[in-house]
Amino acid sequence: MTIMIIQGPHAPARSISGEILVHLQQLARAAGRTLELCSCSGLREFVARVRAVQSHRTEFMLLDPGELAQQVNEHPESGLGEALDNLSTPYIEVHDDSDDTLVPRDCWHNTPAATIIIHRDLATSYRIGLRIALKQLQNKNEQNP
Structure with missing residues (x-):
């Protein structure tokens, strides 16, 4: 099963490196999971x-809006809230x-399991987020063998 990273655009200096991505994929693989990255260039994509994520294939998602967060917050009609709710x-x-x-709106019903913010250290945010996801999936598997 897969853990999906959906990542919005970042300035080159703030982007996740290939080395960090390989490390994250190794962490996921050691836990019996695969990790996929979908980089998006704009809000529509x-x-x-997010709308295309299928629960039968993707067990968990790491969501990184990057530079799109301001657009999402200014334009609730973009559909992200609805996509997350579904x-x-x-x-x-x-x-x-x-x-x-x-910024969740009053109409958003599906909120994140966690929000990880490590100032100026996206790689650490990803590592912590992935470890939380892997731990939750392990707990879920132990409860439903």
Whole structure:
């Protein structure tokens, strides 16, 4: 089963490196999971990727809106809230700046299992988010063998 990272655009200096991605994939593989990255260049694509997540294939999602957070917060009509509400897959938000967090609206029903913000350290945010996801999946498997 898969853990999906859906990532919005980042400035090159704030982007996740290939080395960090390989390390995250190794952590997931050691826990019997695969990790996939979907990088999105704009808000429309980001919302479409969230809508396309299928719970039979994706067990958990790490959601990193990057530079799109401000657009999402300014344009609730973008559909991200609706896409998250229809999501049956649990997710964790990961950030490297508190200004990039998504502000849930009163109408949003599906909120993240956690929001991880490590100032100026996206790689650590991802590592913590992945470890939380893996722990929750392990607990779920132990409860439902």
